[in-house]
Amino acid sequence: MKPKRKLIASILTVTLLATSFIGCSKSNNEKEAVTPTNSETTDTSTNEEGGTVNKELSASLTFAIWDNNLNDFIEENDMVGKFQEQYPNIDIEVEKIKDDSEYWNTMKIRTSANQLPDIMFNKTFTLSRFKEYLVDLTDTVAASNNELASGYAIDGKVLGIPLTSGYEYVYYWKDLFKEAGVEVPTTWSEFEEVAKTLQAYYEKDNKDFMAIACGLKDSWPDYPYMEFMPALESGNGQNWNTMATQDTPFSEGTDIYKAYTKVHSLFTSGVLGKDPLGLGNDQATTLFSTKGAAMIALGDWGLQNIKGATEDVSQLGTFYLPTRDTESDPYNVIVQGDSFMGVTTHSKNTEAAKAFVEWFYSDAWYPDYLNYVSSASSMKNFPKDKDPVLAEADTLAPDKVLVMYDGGGDDFTAIQNTTTFDYKMLGAQMSISDFDLNKEFDKLNSAWKDARASLGIK
Template sequence: MRKKVLATILTCTMVASVFMGCGNKSEDTSKDTAKTPTQEAGDTTGTKTQGTESPSKEELSGTITFAIWDNNLNEFIEQNDMVGKFQKEYPNIEIEVEKIKDDSEYWNAMKMRASANQLPDIMFNKPFTLSRFKDYLLDLTSTKACENNELASGYAINGKVLGIPMTSGYEYVYYWKDLFKEAGVLVPTTWGEFEEVAKKLQEFYGKDDPNFMAIACGLKDEWPDYPYMEFMPALESGNGQNWNLMATQDAPFAEGNDINKAYNKIYSLFTSGVLGKDPLGLGNDQVTSLFAVKKAAIIALGDWGLQNIKNGAEDISQLGTFYLPTRNTKDDPYNVIVQGDSFMGVTTHSKNPDAALAFVEWFYSDAWYPSYINYVSSASSMTNFPKDKEPILAESDELCPDKVLIMYDGGGDNFTAIQNETTFDYKKLGAQMLTDGFDLKNTLTELDSKWKDARAKLNIK
C-alpha cells in the first residue's frame, strides 16, 4: 500500500491524502438505481440483473473516492489503517481518501463537482444539505446500515434514505440536585412546571444572593439561547423540518403557528426574572463557570457542555440532567431533539456503486464502526452498536422513558435564502427579548411581512 497526493480538479484549495490498494480497476455504468450488493436475487431495483447472484467480495473491484473535511475522522482512519482493514475483506477495491480543508471549502467543492458530474463515490452531508444534493445520491433504504441506524429513516427525502448518519447528538438541561432539593422543587416534565420551578429557584436563592440565576444563559454571546430559540419551534410542532416548512409559508410567525407559540413561551420565561439580574451582560463561558460553582441552578447545553462544567466544578456528584420539557401537558408527547451528523452517502456519479455500497456496509459493521464511535465523544447512531452515555447524561433517558425523538434539520437552501433576505436570526432575537421596549407581537408581525416579500422576491414557492 502506498500513499500519494491526489490532484482533484474543480476544488478551491484542496489538501488530499490518498491511500491506494493493489486491486484491479473496473467500471460499473449503473448509477442511481444502485443498491446494496447483498440484495436478494430478483430485486429489479438493484445493480445486478434480475435473477443473478450478488458479486462476492473478491469479485467486487474498482476505485472508490472517499471525500471528507473532518480532521478527527481523517486522523482516526490514518491511525487505524481503515483502507488496509477494508482491503482485507475486499482485496480488489482501491480507496482514495480526499481530505478537504474545512466544511465551507467542502461544500463549494461538492457544488462545483456536482455540476461537472465529478462527485466522489462517497460523500458526507449535513441534515440541511441532503436536500441540496438529493438528485445526486443513491437510495440506501435497503442497506443493513440503514436498517440498524436509529436516525436514517427520520431524514428520508421523498421516501428515500440518502445518507447514513455516523453519530447522533442530544441536548440536555443540566441541573444541581442539591439546589433543587433545598428549594423543594422537582424535575419538571411540562413547560408550565419548568417555568414554575425556575421562578421558585430564583425566589428561593435570589433573596440572599442578588447575583443568583435560576437559569444560566449567556445572552451577551446571543448563541447560547439556541436550545430555546432554535429548537423549540421543532419541539412545539414535533417536526424537525420546521424551518423548511416555513420556507413554503407567507406568514409562518402568525398567531397559532408553532414558532409563534414557542417564542411566546420563551418570551414569558426570559422576561420573568429567572435569568438573573444581568442576562445580557454575561457570555457563555462566564455563566457556565458560575453554574459550575452553583451560582445558577440550571443551564441548557449539548452533550459537549458536560466537559466544560466538569472543568469548573470541584464536585459533580450532585449534577444531573433532564430533557427540556416543552410540552403543555403530561398527556402530550415528550418531544426531544436529536441531530444526526456526517451522513455518509453514495453518489450517482460513482462508476463503481456496488463497491461504494459495500464500503458503506463495512464502515457501519462491527469491522469498523464500534472502534470509531468509541473514539469520538458523540453518541452512537447505530442500534446494534450502542454506546453507553456518561452516567450524568443517561439520567435524562431514565427520567424520560417515553421520549419521542425529533430528527432536527437545520433548514435547507430555500430557508437560508429567505433568512438572509429578511435578516431573521433566531439567536439574536432571543437576546433582543431582554431589551427595553421589545414588543414580541409587533416583531413577529413585521417578520411575517418581510418573509412574504422575501419569498416573492426570491420566487420561492
C-alpha cells in the same frame, strides 16, 4: 503500503479559502479511482456486516469534519491506519475545520469552486441545501442498518447516514436544586418558576450566577429553545415545512408564535444572568460545570464537555425541556439524526469514498467511537445503553412522546434565505429587555408572505 496519517487544522478565512483553491485545483484533478478491470484479479472479501471489501481500491480521499470530540478520537485511535488495514491503497486526509459555522461557509464556497471534500457531514437542515452534490447511499449496508437514514431520505434517496441519534436535555445540579428548595419541573410554567427561584436564591451571594447558562455571544447555543420548541409545541417535527405553506406563520395562535412567546418571557426574566450576550458557549459550559449556573440546555453531546470541565458529576442530572402547558398535555421530546455522513459528487473516487463510509459504520470502527461519545447509537446492529446521567431524563418522563425533527426542506430554506429569518439570532435579540417581539412578528409575517409570492411557493 505503510499507513499514512494526515490531519489538517483548517481555520481559514473566506479570503484565504478563495485564494487557496487556485493552488489545490491541480491535486484535486489528479485524483483517480483505480479499480481492476479483471474481476479474477480483484482482491475482495466480506466484512462482518456483509459488505464487500475491495482491497485493490486505490485513492486519496479528503474527509472534512468540525466536531472536536470526533477529531480527538480520530487522533487518539489512528483512524487512517486502522482503515488501511482493510484498504491499504486508500489514503484519508482528515480536514478539521474550526466550528460548524465556518464549516458551512467553507462548504458553500467549495460548492461553487467544484472542490467539496470526498466525504462530508451534513445536518438535518443542510441536507436539502447540498442535495445536488451528494451521492445516493441507499444501497449501502450502513444505510440499511441505520435506524434514521431512510426517514431523512430526499426524493427517495439516502444522501447522508446519521452518525448518532441526538436527544436534547436540560442538565442540572441536584444539590443546587435541593438547597434552593426546588424540584425538577414538568411544565413550562414550572420551568420558569424554578429558574426564577434559583436565580433569586443564588445571585445574592454570586452576582455572576446564571440559573440557566446560555452563551448567547455565539448565538447558536439558544437552539434548544429557538430551533426545537416550535416543533415541540404541537409535536410537529415538520414545522418548518409547514411554515413554508403559510403566508403568516408568525401570527398569534401558531406553534412558532406560542413557542417564541414562551422563550421571550424566559429570556427577559433575568434567569440568564446579568450578561448572557457576554459569554460564548465554552464559557457558559465551564460556568455550569463549576456550579456557577444551575441548568444548561444542550444535546447529549454536551455531557462529554461537562465531564471534561469538572471532576465530580455525582450530583449531575438531566430532564427533558418541559415545553407543555399542563401535565395532561403530551410530553414531547425531540429526537433527530445528527452528523449525516455523505459522499459528494465532486469526489473522483466515489467507490472508495463509499468504502470508507461502510467501514466507518462497521464493527471495525463505529462501536469504539460510540463508546467514546455520550450520544445515542443510530445503528440497529450496534445498540447502546444511555449514560446514567442521560437515562435519568427517561426515568423522569416515562410518558414522553418522541418527535422526529426535520430541519426544513427546499421551500423553507428558500424563504428563510430571502427573508433572512435566523431563529438563533432572534433568540439572542430576545435577551435584550426592550426588544419588541410582536413588532418583529409583524415584520416577519410581511416578509414571509412577500417571499412566498416572489418565489412562487404555494
